Amino acid sequence: MEWIQLPLGPLQTNAYIIYNDERSCLIIDPGGEEQKIRQFIRKKGLQPKAILLTHAHFDHIGAVDTIRKGYSIPVYLHRAEKKWLSNPSLNGSSRYEGIQPMFVNExxxxxxxxxxxxxxxxxxxxxxxxxxxxxxxxxxxxxDGFIIVGDTLFEGGIGRTDLPGGQEEQLLKSIHNKLLTLPKDTYVLPGHDGVTTIGQELDHNPFLK
Structure with a gap:
């Protein structure tokens, strides 16, 4: 199994393409710039099979519909955010100047x-x-020793909790009870910035002390 990180869109949100020896691939969080995703898929001769979303904030979903339609593949999302894709107030696209309200199909x-x-x-x-x-x-x-975490955990940081539905106590519980129980050499692939490891965050992340 191999993966590539593609920072995309106005917030340089990390999309990931996971692919195997059969050249099938999953597309995680296609936040924008559809052409960059297509370029990599074409270069590697991959066959997209599905889009997986870590969550439904606008910077993670900008290219969902064009990629879904272009490759005729399904989109997976947690049921708690079922209505977020088509609601700019929930997905956050209506909160920022310069960002067009985003309406994505369910x-x-x-x-x-x-x-x-x-x-x-x-x-x-x-x-x-x-x-x-x-x-x-x-x-x-x-x-393959990696986990894709969206905006839950970052190198030296954690996800923000001041957006609709955010809860700091719940976020820390998720990190401690789920992520930090993984082997220390597990690579953490976050929604923004660079890759880290569970061990590095246990040792150096000031929010987890």
Whole structure:
């Protein structure tokens, strides 16, 4: 299994493309700049199978509909944010100057609970990690030693909780009870900025002391 990080859109939100030896791929959080996603897929000769969303804030969903339609693939999102994609007040796109209100079609499939999932040949563990938003989830690829966490945990930081549905206590509980229990050498792939590890955050993240 291989992955690439693509910072996209006005907030340089990290999209991830996960792909295997069969050249199938999953697209995580396509926040914008559809052409960059397509360029990488074309370069590698990949076949997209699904879009997975860690949560439904506007900077993570900007290219969802164009990618979904272009490749005829389903979109997965946690049920707690089912109505967020089409609601600019909930997805946050109406809160910022210079950002057009964002109306995205509803997800095709909804996550409902923690557990092992198999989607189009990709096996991973879904962790519910709310706090930054009510339906925040993380995707743990155990055999490959990485977890995609959206805006839950960052290098030296944690997700903001001042947006609709955010709760700091809940966020810290998600981090401590779910993420920090993983092996220390697990790579953490966040929604913004660079990659870190569980061990590095245990040792150096001031918000987790």
């Amino acid at each position: 997800a095709d499939e909804l996550f409902t609970k923690d557990g092992e999932l198999l989607i189009e040949g990709f096996s991973f563990y879904l962790y519910e990690t709310p706090g930054h938003s009510p339906g925040g989830v993380s995707f743990y690829f155990k055999e």
